[in-house]
Amino acid sequence: MNLKSWRFVVVADLGLATKDPVRVPSADGDAILAALKPAADVNGTRMEFASEKAFLPAALGTSPDAVLHNPAFQRVESAFRGLQFLMRHVGPSIQVDVVSATQKELVGRFKEAVFEPEMKELRNPPLGLVILDYDFAHQAGDLSTLSQVADLCKVAQAPLIAGASPAFFGLKQLNLLPKLQDVPQRLHDGAHGAWVQFQKSEPGRWTALTVNRWLQRSAYTTEKGGHAEAIDAAKPESYLWGRGVWVVAAAIARSIGQHGHALDASGARSGGFAGLPTRPHFKAANQTVPMSTEIEISDELSQELSRGAFIPISGRMGGDNLMIPILVNTYRTAPGKLTVSGTLGYQMMAGRLAQLCAFLMEELPAGPDGAAFLKKELTEFLGPLAGKSPDAAVKVEPVEAKDAEGKVVKLAQVTVQPDARIESMEFKFVFQLPLR
Secondary structure (H helix, E strand, O other): OOOOOEEEEEEEOOOOOOOOOEEOOOOOHHHHHHHHOOEEEEOOEEEEOOOHHHHOHHHOOOOHHHHHOOHHHHHHHHHHHHHHHHHOOOOOOEEEEEEEOOOOOHHHHHHHHHHHHHHHOOOOOOEEEEEEEEEEOOOHHHHHHHHHHHHHHHHHOOOEEEEEOHHHHOOOOHHHHHHOOOHHHHOOOHHHHHHHHHHOOHHHHOEEEEEOOEEEEOOOEOOOEOOOOOOOOOOHHHOEEEOHHHHHHHHHHHHHHHHOOOOOOOHHHHOEEOOOOOEEEEEEOOEEEEEOEOOEOOHHHHHHHHHOOOEEOEEOOOOOOEEOOOOEOOOOOOOOOOOHHHEHHHHHHHHHHHHHHHHHHHHOOOOOHHHHHHHHHHHHHHHHHHOOOHHHHEEEEEEEEEOOOOOEEEEEEEEEOOOOOEOOEOOOEEEEEEOO
């Protein structure tokens, strides 16, 4: 069974005319816009974005800043630049589709355009990753939407990535986050009760939330852009920020392109991006330094955020780079306790393995050859992750058990143990499959 290709689905509020998924053709900006045809209502005017020139100050009338800083315009430009960033790291084995929806429409649109077609038939490539270009908090409305989409992703066996709103931490803006103490405990007070329950649920395994935004475009100047864009360092929304979902998806895509799996997408060696746009960041009262992210996340805060079930996007003062220190999901059995099942890499591997098994069940030979077939296919699936002893990496043992009616059924007891670690932790998968 050849399961080498992947499919990512992006859901963003792009004002597309079609409700169907649209395939992103390449990283070329004009090609992306020609395929998507995004639109937005900006200051009472319907704007359509047919080419990259539509985002430039020269195309925005006599008051460019009033358009550039309009939330509807920023929403479309941010999604476009995020897509372009992702596509620059996508190789030939990954397809990227885009579905347009407002956050209020998200559950229904995702179910109709993504989930239901996925359930009608086995699709190759199967859904591998869902990228939601929205922020969510712990309040009832947000958590309800997130939970419903996560539940669908659980069934589809594909993790979702979304942004965490500053409201998660009781903040209006993220710039105060570095001053908070003991983040994991703050997220387990009475106001976060529903969130704590979600973290212990199965959909929590299939959810990942990022913290911190990255600068997607430097401010225009007279020399670069033909317009001196009015930017106020004290007003973060005057900049064009992108959610961390794009960075995480790009790191995963890069890992898949290099290794065929999604396990090498974080840390100093594999989770970094350089050459990013920067903006002046106040280091002291009268001193600014370039930085590519909204806030600086220290190593200590990064650890607290990851323990609390968030993926930190870490930038440093004085540089044009950022890093993903660790990739986690939101699943936690206890406050602040990170286990291997609470990592995004583990869940992506689990989902991919489950999808492969669905295909293998279609091809499974009857009789004694079934167990050998499963061992062969699962070992090939691991590839380099089978290590130097492939025979030990996959074990398939025929067993018998009784079903609900007391009848004896034949099963394969399967153990898959890749020769790898996720965030320095060993892991394995143990499950049963029916034999014919």
